[in-house]
Amino acid sequence: MALLATLRESSQRIVIKPNVIAHMARHRQLSWFSREAGGQLFGAIRSDEVVILAATGPYRGDQRSRSSYRSNAKSAQRAIDLNAKNGLFYLGEWHTHPEEHPVASADDRSAMSKLLRASSTRLETLLMIIQARQGVAIYSFGAQGFVEWTVSDGAVLHACEEHR
Numbered sequence: 001m002a003l004l005a006t007l008r009e010s011s012q013r014i015v016i017k018p019n020v021i022a023h024m025a026r027h028r029q030l031s032w033f034s035r036e037a038g039g040q041l042f043g044a045i046r047s048d049e050v051v052i053l054a055a056t057g058p059y060r061g062d063q064r065s066r067s068s069y070r071s072n073a074k075s076a077q078r079a080i081d082l083n084a085k086n087g088l089f090y091l092g093e094w095h096t097h098p099e100e101h102p103v104a105s106a107d108d109r110s111a112m113s114k115l116l117r118a119s120s121t122r123l124e125t126l127l128m129i130i131q132a133r134q135g136v137a138i139y140s141f142g143a144q145g146f147v148e149w150t151v152s153d154g155a156v157l158h159a160c161e162e163h164r
């Protein structure tokens with residue numbers, strides 16, 4: 001089942017496909033010794049929605065601890081190039097947190113702003129998904145600053161839309 005992320009003040013939405021949700025959920029930090037995992041997000045950009053179609057990582061050579069994650073730069077770039085060949089845009093990053101409910105840390109925010117400045121693409125906004133033990137949080141980082149999106153179950157929203 002897909003997840004949807006929306007903003008009250010915007011008609012834009014983010015769709016997260018089930019395979020992406022499953023990929024991130026496999027790396028949840030369910031035991032006291034599991035380390036953070038993460039990687040990159042890829043998909044399609046349309047006028048009214050961003051669809052996250054694929055997630056990659058973690059990679060060999062990543063820097064991983066209980067409370068931090070950084071992708072191996074070469075592996076991340078390889079994933080970006082490979083997905084570009086398949087027509088999928090690099091959209092941003094995902095990583096896990098050992099906490100029950102995900103909250104972006106100050107380090108997460110500064111990492112995203114660094115990535116955005118370093119980004120050689122035309123991307124004006126980068127997405128960040130945090131997979132906690134229970135549930136995910138989705139943030140965008142760009143001209144509007146750091147914005148947390150409201151995540152909801154895709155099936156529920158679709159049902160509501162059909163009643164309009």
Ligand SMILES: [Zn+2]
Nearest residue numbers: 095097105108
């Ligand atoms: Zn984090």
